[in-house]
Amino acid sequence: MLPHTIKVACSNCNLRELCMPMQLDQQELERIDEVVATRKSIKRGASLFRSGEKFTSLYAIRTGFFKTTVATDDGREQVTGFQMAGEIIGLDGIVSDKHSCDAVALEDAEVCVMPFDRLEELSREVNALQHHVHKIMSREIVREHGVMLLLGSMRAEERVAAFLLNLVKRLHARGFSRSELVLRMTREEIGSYLGLKLETVSRTFSKFGDDGIVEVKQRHLRILDADALQRIVNPQVCH
Template sequence: MLKETIKVACSSCNLRELCMPVGLNTQELIRVDELVATRRTVKRGAALFHTGEKFTSLYAIRSGFFKTGITTEDGRDQVTGFQMAGEIIGLDGIVNEQHTCDAVALEDAEVCVMPFDRIEEISREVNALQHHVHKIMSREIVRDHGVMLLLGSMRAEERLAAFLLNLVQRLQARGFSKSELVLRMTREEIGSYLGMKLETVSRTFSKFADDGVIAVKQRNIHILDADALKRIVNVPQCH
């Protein structure tokens, strides 16, 4: 179940710099504060939106973790991404005005609901907001290209190493540790996202642990040697 809660001002949110434009003047901040209609809580395992649902809003994740996914023609669930606090979710719906994937909470989460017609209206006045929305969309495209590279040309070890480095980097931007993380997703979900069988994911985690690159305790991962992970990936980054 989705639960509507009170409105919150973007200008006073501690995640503002992650999901909102920076450097706005007072007048612009007041306008941007009008973006968020409500906050919603989404319980673990519940969907924020489903494939085929009418697209009305973008959602800024305030707390919690989501996975997006599609059901393939042969009935398999394919994970297409993982999203965390400070990231915007729902961009898939802009093109055809309906969502093209499911977004499911991996833990109890809270999102800020930003009606898209309001974003478009305020963007006409606040250029920085329009630029910011374009930047977010561009980042999604770059991330999709990165995933295609991951799936198309990397061995299992490279895929998992790249995945862990990406997660840590995103969490670090939110003030978390650069060496410790708690995986909110299952090994199976990681495998679905990376195009790997569950046994391969488990085996690769074990290999990294045996090699002293990471320490694994259930869902807790401690990165002992980030440089070793980077060497495993060893793919020139696109900037």
């Protein structure tokens, strides 16, 4: 069955400032509207694209949450990232014209489809768009470096604290609460992303709860002491 597609308009989208450059005039926005022709609905648990598939488009997440995963040599699933509304997904395919990971919806989601050849064509004419595409790519590189740093040098508590602070910061930029969130991913998926065992993630959440830093009820999480989380990530250096 064909995915549900409808005409989309970037110019009227409330997420525009998150995934489109701000300094576009009305005419340039209308041209982008023509490129971003359709929206696509993805059911929870379904894939937006799979590793090895031909790369044709970038996707702006309009609603919902995704995880990207790669298969390890021994067949396990390694989570490489979590993406939310207002973020662009699919950049992994630019290098080799094939996707290098799977993108799976963690809840029912909707994406705007941006055919890459048309986006490239238009970005040669609209400087702000070209700059924006480069900025998105750069942000992805910086994010990957951040993850490598996280996995390379941090203890379990630091990793989980950094993950929660990053998540709540990104959600806050989208108008959500600075302190309350629903975890769309499982503890196991968080562990896979952070390079930790499931038990370690669960134990760390429990410890944060006991210390009065967070309150966890199944997938609902409330940050009670953001400063304490920040101190775990960046402990004061003693002189």
